[in-house]
Amino acid sequence: MEFAKEIREVQEEILRLKREKKVFIMAHYYQRPEVQAISDVVGDSLELSRKAVHLDEPTVLFCGVYFMAEVAKILSPEKTVLNPYPQAGCLLADMALPAEVEKARRRHPNAKVVAYVNTTAATKALADVICTSANAGDVIKGIDAEEVIFLPDKHLGSYHVRHGVNKKVHLWDGYCPVHKRITVESVNRVLDRYPDAQLVVHPEVSPEVAEMAHFVGSTSQLVRHIAASDHKRFLVGTEEGTLFKIREAAPDKELLLPDPIPVCDQMKMITLERVLVSLREGLYPVEVDQEVAQRAKVAIERMLSL
Ligand code: SF4
Structure with missing residues (x-):
């Protein structure tokens, strides 16, 4: 994706500062394209946090809603985890x-x-x-x-x-209020125009929409499914930011979104400018109460053992 000159200038400054300060930038799939583009890795929240454990960099800048940065801190308590805008929360x-x-x-x-x-x-x-x-x-x-x-x-x-x-x-x-807005009507409005599009959805959508879908999976699973499929045209039933990574993984596919387009305003509160300020000033370090973090970590590790 080509970005405007002003955006590229901010991106270059972020990349310079990130190298100078040895910061690793992670972004969730629902982040803005210009934020995903300057990130070292893009993925699902837990997938990203598990990566943070093995990094050499002492600081991780997590671009996503606050609970995601908390998970990174819980799994890597010795690292500094920064979140550019802690007010961005998950309504779910x-x-x-x-x-x-x-x-x-x-x-x-x-x-x-x-x-x-x-x-x-x-x-x-x-x-x-x-x-x-x-x-x-x-x-x-x-x-x-x-x-x-x-x-x-x-x-x-x-x-x-x-x-x-x-x-x-x-x-x-x-x-999730964002996935709730993906309705049978919003999907059919697009399928009426493109009946050959394969509907793939995130399981946070309603049962009625999930039962219409050809494939139901997490964001990473959707990206992998589309990249591996022989089908050409997809209607993607999840937050629109996901299309940035799908396009990278599967540039030959035609991607459609429900009408109206599902957007998570909370995720979009992380702007390029806020990432720049976060890097420049070391804002905002994530803190999790030690006892809470220990108990949460046990619950996360139990999942890994199942
Ligand atoms: S789309 Fe936004 S509100 Fe919905 S689960 Fe994800 S972060 Fe939370």
């Missing part, structure tokens, strides 16, 4: 507050809590195990309990309940 993560999780545990004393990575550190600390959109089904099946509280995304949870999870699952009443 905010739907499972720690006090409510404690109440749910009391209501279902025999259930284990499986928390999607899209939760705050404080909520992760109350979970038995963490999961991602790529492994949620396997984690629910693998945990040693017949009863599970799955939070906070009811659509991700219900997708796995409908596809192979044979346990009693209490679904939290949370959802």
